[in-house]
Amino acid sequence: MTIRYCSVFCGSRPGHDPAYMEAARTLGMALGHAGITLIYGGGRAGLMGAVADATLQAGGTVKGIIPRFLEAREILHEGVTDLEVTEDMPSRKARLFEAADAYVILPGGFGTFDEFSEVLVNRQLALSQRPIIILNIGGWANPLIAMLNATVEQGFADEGAQRLYDVVGDVSGVIRRLKAPSHA
Numbered sequence: 001m002t003i004r005y006c007s008v009f010c011g012s013r014p015g016h017d018p019a020y021m022e023a024a025r026t027l028g029m030a031l032g033h034a035g036i037t038l039i040y041g042g043g044r045a046g047l048m049g050a051v052a053d054a055t056l057q058a059g060g061t062v063k064g065i066i067p068r069f070l071e072a073r074e075i076l077h078e079g080v081t082d083l084e085v086t087e088d089m090p091s092r093k094a095r096l097f098e099a100a101d102a103y104v105i106l107p108g109g110f111g112t113f114d115e116f117s118e119v120l121v122n123r124q125l126a127l128s129q130r131p132i133i134i135l136n137i138g139g140w141a142n143p144l145i146a147m148l149n150a151t152v153e154q155g156f157a158d159e160g161a162q163r164l165y166d167v168v169g170d171v172s173g174v175i176r177r178l179k180a181p182s183h184a
Helices: 018-034 046-057 068-072 089-098 110-124 142-153 159-164 171-179
Strands: 005-009 037-040 062-067 082-086 102-105 132-135 166-168
Touching: 005 018, 005 089, 005 110, 018 037, 018 046, 018 171, 037 046, 046 062, 062 068, 062 089, 068 082, 082 089, 089 110, 102 110, 102 171, 110 132, 110 159, 132 171, 142 159, 166 171
Parallel strands: 005 037, 005 102, 037 062, 062 082, 102 132, 132 166
Antiparallel strands: none
């Protein structure tokens, strides 16, 4: 399976560590140079805006998907290649999931965790075989990974659940994973 479209789930805020913004920019540049279309939440702020801007700067294609109520608040990114406006958050998430060949998780808040959880459950239930890659910049995802491991250790998920996602420490690891010949 060739990865042509990658949904990136990340914060609409920059976070406190400047390494998060740098990772978002580096990922955007790498996606643009690799010819992989960025699919994301359509915002112009925080990590979302940084990854989109960098993808565009690298000559890449960016599809933003934003719900109407956020469009009205004027936080949408008007410079993206393609902007799709949905009726609500559930339809936005459905489009983010459908449009992608793979998912990359950057630092983010509750929305990012929600998106990650949903694609993880879909993979667990064999509704999707799309790769899920957590970019663990500066250890931001360590508590999340600990929770996932505890879920297995406590018997609430199968022993092989950690194979449902990859954890990488840098953008080059993400790109290597996206370009790997097998994604199952």
